Amino acid sequence: MALETAVLIGVVFAGATYLLLQRSFVRVLFGFVLLSNAANLLLLSMSGRPDAKVAPMVVEGAGPLADPLPQALILTAIVIGFGVTAYLVLLLYRIFLDHQTTHAGELYRDQDKDASP
Amino acid sequence: MNWTVAPILIPLVTGLVALAVGPPTRGRRWGVAVSMVSQLLVAAFLLVGTASGRWFLLGVGHWPARLGIVLVVDLLSAIMLTLSSLIGLAAVLYGYAESGVSEEHPLRLPLLQALMAGINLSFCTGDLFNLFVAFEIMLIASYGLLTTEADDWDIKQAFPYVAINVVGSTLFLCAAGLAYGLFGTLNFATIAQRASEMPGDGRVLLLGLLLVVVFGIKAGLFPLYYWLPNSYPTLPNPLAALFAGMLTKVGVYVLLRALGTMLPHDLHLIHSLLALLAGVTMIVAVLGAISRNHIRGILSFHILSQIGFMVLAIGFFTPLAWTACIFYVIHHIVVKASLFLIGGAAARLNRSDDLDRMGQLWQQAPWLGVLFLCQALSLAGLPPLSGFWGKYVIVLVGLAHGHYGLVAASLAASILTLVSMLKIWNAAFWGGTGAATVRIQDPHWRRMTWVVAGLTAISLGIGFGAESVFQLARQAAEQVFDATEYARVVAGFLGKLPPD
Numbered sequence: 001m002a003l004e005t006a007v008l009i010g011v012v013f014a015g016a017t018y019l020l021l022q023r024s025f026v027r028v029l030f031g032f033v034l035l036s037n038a039a040n041l042l043l044l045s046m047s048g049r050p051d052a053k054v055a056p057m058v059v060e061g062a063g064p065l066a067d068p069l070p071q072a073l074i075l076t077a078i079v080i081g082f083g084v085t086a087y088l089v090l091l092l093y094r095i096f097l098d099h100q101t102t103h104a105g106e107l108y109r110d111q112d113k114d115a116s117p
Numbered sequence: 118m119n120w121t122v123a124p125i126l127i128p129l130v131t132g133l134v135a136l137a138v139g140p141p142t143r144g145r146r147w148g149v150a151v152s153m154v155s156q157l158l159v160a161a162f163l164l165v166g167t168a169s170g171r172w173f174l175l176g177v178g179h180w181p182a183r184l185g186i187v188l189v190v191d192l193l194s195a196i197m198l199t200l201s202s203l204i205g206l207a208a209v210l211y212g213y214a215e216s217g218v219s220e221e222h223p224l225r226l227p228l229l230q231a232l233m234a235g236i237n238l239s240f241c242t243g244d245l246f247n248l249f250v251a252f253e254i255m256l257i258a259s260y261g262l263l264t265t266e267a268d269d270w271d272i273k274q275a276f277p278y279v280a281i282n283v284v285g286s287t288l289f290l291c292a293a294g295l296a297y298g299l300f301g302t303l304n305f306a307t308i309a310q311r312a313s314e315m316p317g318d319g320r321v322l323l324l325g326l327l328l329v330v331v332f333g334i335k336a337g338l339f340p341l342y343y344w345l346p347n348s349y350p351t352l353p354n355p356l357a358a359l360f361a362g363m364l365t366k367v368g369v370y371v372l373l374r375a376l377g378t379m380l381p382h383d384l385h386l387i388h389s390l391l392a393l394l395a396g397v398t399m400i401v402a403v404l405g406a407i408s409r410n411h412i413r414g415i416l417s418f419h420i421l422s423q424i425g426f427m428v429l430a431i432g433f434f435t436p437l438a439w440t441a442c443i444f445y446v447i448h449h450i451v452v453k454a455s456l457f458l459i460g461g462a463a464a465r466l467n468r469s470d471d472l473d474r475m476g477q478l479w480q481q482a483p484w485l486g487v488l489f490l491c492q493a494l495s496l497a498g499l500p501p502l503s504g505f506w507g508k509y510v511i512v513l514v515g516l517a518h519g520h521y522g523l524v525a526a527s528l529a530a531s532i533l534t535l536v537s538m539l540k541i542w543n544a545a546f547w548g549g550t551g552a553a554t555v556r557i558q559d560p561h562w563r564r565m566t567w568v569v570a571g572l573t574a575i576s577l578g579i580g581f582g583a584e585s586v587f588q589l590a591r592q593a594a595e596q597v598f599d600a601t602e603y604a605r606v607v608a609g610f611l612g613k614l615p616p617d
Contacts, residue, residue, distance in 0.1 A: 020284065025276060032283055039290045046298035069184060070297065073246055077290050080253045084283055087260060091272070091279060098269035107273050 005045045012038035025095070025102040029088050036081035043077065046070045121175040121188045123159045124198050124237040127152055132230030141221040146213055149226050153209050156233070157202040164195040168589060174610045187304060187607060189243035192593040193443065197240040197370050200450045204362040205233050207572055211458050212355040214564035215465070224265050229356070232258035239367050243607060245303040245379075246293045248371065249286070252335070256282050259364065262356050263348060271351035278348035281341070285334035292327045299324060305379045306607035309600045312381050325380050325387050332375065336368025337421045338428060339398035345421060346405060350413035354461030357413060361420050362454035366446055369427045373439065376431065377597040392432025396523045399425030399530035406537045412460040412470040412545070415537055416453070419496065422530055423449050429523060430511045438514040439594035444587055445507030448579055452492050452504065455572035459489045462565045463545055466555050472544035479546045481555040485566055486546045488573045493542065495576060497535035503580035506587065
């Protein structure tokens with residue numbers, strides 16, 4: 001099970017990296033969505049094997065509990081990731097409104113060596 | 118009363134209240150200014166306390182050590198808190214002087230307070246995941262500040278900044294997860310104890326390398342710096358000063374904290390790597406500065422070049438080098454922020470910060486020129502100004518350990534810094550085009566200059582009172598270098614909390 005999780009995380013990371021390196025900013029956005037999911041999966045896998053463990057709730061006579069801390073961390077990370085994704089979508093929309101493109105090659109084509117406004 | 122949480126709570130509450138009050142008014146401005154002064158006073162109180170050997174700790178929610186978040190303020194944290202409140206106050210006052218209430222963007226002050234809360238939390242926290250959260254608060258506020266007042270040119274410069282920081286945060290999240298998997302805790306002190314029980318473990322080294330990448334992005338280390346020099350010049354002047362002064366230095370602070378207090382001290386690969394990258398950063402960034410032709414562009418590249426000096430000192434990895442690093446951070450934050458503010462005042466007088474269209478400032482506004490000269494020469498490292506002492510000790514340590522190439526690189530970078538500063542001086546102050554007009558009647562620039570004069574006085578004080586500042590930096594460096602003492606204090610404190 002650990003191996004499968006590791007392979008899955010690796011594949012998602014690879015996909016995210018591929019998308020992040022694209023020139024279209026919309027693809028970069030999707031790359032970020034994938035990347036944050038890959039990171040969340042990685043965090044989840046840090047709570048160890050869930051076999052023969054029960055959900056972390058205090059019940060009389062319950063067996064060993066699954067480690068709840070990574071789940072709390074993921075919850076925080078999901079909320080932050082959600083907010084940042086929403087921000088990125090709006091930022092891209094603003095760039096699109098101003099420049100009619102979200103392609104890096106077209107956006108920065110006329111950028112000379114000196115970025116004076 | 119536990120004062121540990123005050124540097125985070127005050128800006129957070131101020132920001133929320135400012136948001137609730139609504140559109141900018143004179144009263145809201147006063148409220149924020151009073152809050153910034155009280156932040157500075159709290160930070161000064163923490164500084165005096167920690168300088169006399171006290172530690173300020175808070176176990177949030179009284180959770181036991183392995184799981185709960187601890188806030189720890191030691192001397193280094195207190196120094197950084199004082200600097201961030203000082204620069205925050207200067208930025209706020211300068212912003213007031215620069216534009217009237219009616220021109221102020223309604224979100225600027227609330228976002229600025231959120232940024233302060235994030236910066237202060239990253240100095241106070243003793244927990245790796247909490248550090249991640251602090252970074253996120255700081256970054257999200259900075260995204261907001263970078264884009265709310267942006268025009269259509271600025272907005273496309275913001276995307277690379279946001280994109281690389283988002284990726285950096287995600288990598289930080291991965292690093293925090295891996296640290297939890299490896300050590301079963303996220304607390305700096307407990308990580309330090311457990312890491313010292315597994316000497317030579319490759320996984321610790323890998324985790325350290327991952328953290329260096331994350332903090333290197335934050336600090337703007339070669340080759341991870343390209344987001345900075347194009348995005349910072351698009352910010353309004355007071356915000357540019359705050360970003361330039363504080364944000365990259367948060368990266369330097371966490372490098373000190375992580376390498377000194379959390380990770381074992383035998384990761385020589387990381388230390389040599391940092392020193393090497395720092396050398397390259399210094400040279401490449403200062404060449405970038407020379408290539409630019411507008412004040413804020415030049416200054417933005419200088420931030421990176423100076424980061425090179427600080428990280429070089431971290432890479433030498435001796436208490437003396439770290440003393441120089443902390444001294445350099447203190448000097449750099451004040452000088453860099455005030456240079457951005459001087460640049461803003463000069464650009465206001467000339468209506469442009471393009472060096473081809475500036476000039477004649479020395480005849481019309483000599484005091485602004487004097488301030489610029491003090492800070493520019495200090496940045497380049499001329500004795501007896503504050504920049505000299507830090508560089509001097511870094512060079513001494515480098516020579517003592519035989520890093521001749523890196524020392525040569527740092528001296529070359531200093532000379533090139535001087536060259537690019539003289540470029541600003543010649544074009545904007547001393548000579549420049551005769552066609553440049555100086556709007557000396559502008560009512561704002563005098564008050565702006567007063568704010569800068571305050572900062573310049575502090576930086577001159579650092580230069581002339583270098584001995585006492587150096588003693589303070591040495592105490593802070595020895596404290597942050599001593600991981601066992603940190604672990605002992607935090608463990609001793611957590612032992613007093615109620616058990617599971």
